Amino acid sequence: MLLLAIESSCDETAAAVLENGTNLLSSVVDSQIQVHRPYGGVVPELASRRHIETIFPVVNEAMKQARIRLDQLDAIAVTQGPGLVGSLLIGMSFAKALAYVENLPCLGVDHLAGHLLSIFLGEKHPCFPYIALAASGGHSSIYLVNDPVSYKLLGQTRDDAAGEAFDKVAKLLGLGYPGGPIIAKIADKGSPEIISFPRAWLEPDSLDFSFSGVKTAVVNYVNQAKRKKEELHIPDICASFQEAIADVLVEKTLAAARTCSVSQIVLAGGVAANQRLRDLMSSRGRKENFSVFLPPIEYCTDNAAMIAVAGYHLFKNRKQLTSTIDMDVYSRSRMI
Numbered sequence: 457m458l459l460l461a462i463e464s465s466c467d468e469t470a471a472a473v474l475e476n477g478t479n480l481l482s483s484v485v486d487s488q489i490q491v492h493r494p495y496g497g498v499v500p501e502l503a504s505r506r507h508i509e510t511i512f513p514v515v516n517e518a519m520k521q522a523r524i525r526l527d528q529l530d531a532i533a534v535t536q537g538p539g540l541v542g543s544l545l546i547g548m549s550f551a552k553a554l555a556y557v558e559n560l561p562c563l564g565v566d567h568l569a570g571h572l573l574s575i576f577l578g579e580k581h582p583c584f585p586y587i588a589l590a591a592s593g594g595h596s597s598i599y600l601v602n603d604p605v606s607y608k609l610l611g612q613t614r615d616d617a618a619g620e621a622f623d624k625v626a627k628l629l630g631l632g633y634p635g636g637p638i639i640a641k642i643a644d645k646g647s648p649e650i651i652s653f654p655r656a657w658l659e660p661d662s663l664d665f666s667f668s669g670v671k672t673a674v675v676n677y678v679n680q681a682k683r684k685k686e687e688l689h690i691p692d693i694c695a696s697f698q699e700a701i702a703d704v705l706v707e708k709t710l711a712a713a714r715t716c717s718v719s720q721i722v723l724a725g726g727v728a729a730n731q732r733l734r735d736l737m738s739s740r741g742r743k744e745n746f747s748v749f750l751p752p753i754e755y756c757t758d759n760a761a762m763i764a765v766a767g768y769h770l771f772k773n774r775k776q777l778t779s780t781i782d783m784d785v786y787s788r789s790r791m792i
């Protein structure tokens with residue numbers, strides 16, 4: 457079974473070809489970081505325009521690398537949402553047109569489902585059920601993944617997503633965009649124990665997150681130091697901030713696994729590329745005898761390979777098989 461997947465929910469245009477649900481034949485990602493960097497964040501209108509320019513070459517390249525002709529495909533999967541509507545529409549329109557011309561089923565995939573299943577692009581696979589932490593620029597949620605097409609939301613952020621907090625703090629410190637990888641790199645030169653930024657644990661049994669407080673705490677710390685004319689040691693601020701975020705993400709994910717009596721934990725989403733989070737999750741998980749699964753870094757941030765995996769399972773489960781010309785995109789996930 458050969459499936460072409462297309463992803464264009466935010467600032468990456470991506471396409472991938474997957475064979476029989478596991479054999480990835482190609483995965484092409486065009487990142488728009490250079491386009492948005494001067495503005496310190498994603499500019500939706502610029503993102504849409506860039507998707508229009510790159511969608512054809514990206515899909516073409518994915519097909520070329522996979523050595524596949526269009527008439528060999530069995531289905532097309534495309535990110536239906538959540539994301540920027542203008543961006544999603546480019547991928548969706550392209551996928552629908554291709555599916556129509558080639559008379560193929562076109563499957564609408566939830567971007568979050570893609571993240572939750574990205575672990576199957578790695579070498580070590582979990583069994584079902586597993587607990588997954590999906591931490592990205594738009595979401596920070598914990599799911600119980602019962603099988604490839606059924607997910608139960610256990611907790612989510614009440615304000616900023618973890619990646620969003622990284623991006624905002626980097627902007628505040630004048631470090632550039634996107635904030636996550638920049639903060640992670642600078643944090644390597646700092647100590648996480650110098651500044652004790654607050655952790656929002658919320659109610660005792662809550663699996664929800666809140667990251668706006670730690671962001672404000674960094675603002676206050678910086679302003680206070682400036683007022684007192686104290687020198688700022690940016691690596692310590694980055695390391696301490698990163699530690700506060702990783703600590704809460706790990707503890708809540710472990711709490712979810714304990715509550716559900718599930719022994720396997722999976723990380724997903726752009727923030728799962730964070731090495732400190734990966735190390736902390738692995739070491740604390742191991743102490744409690746959980747098996748921790750980490751996707752390869754390139755499949756943590758947005759890509760079409762994960763959309764292909766999720767699309768393959770929709771196809772297999774016959775949950776949604778018709779290529780509907782009126783299928784629409786959505787900005788908010790249906791999984792929350």
Ligand code: KG4
Pocket residue numbers: 466591592593594595618619620622623634635636637640725726727728729730731756757758
């Ligand atoms: O999953 P993703 O590519 O896009 C969304 O679905 O949002 O995640 C992007 C987010 C950004 O906020 C980015 O700063 C963050 O993931 N990110 C990281 C790292 N790499 C990317 N955050 C922390 N550490 C990283 N190494």
Ligand code: ZN
Pocket residue numbers: 567571592593725726757758
């Ligand atoms: Zn994403």
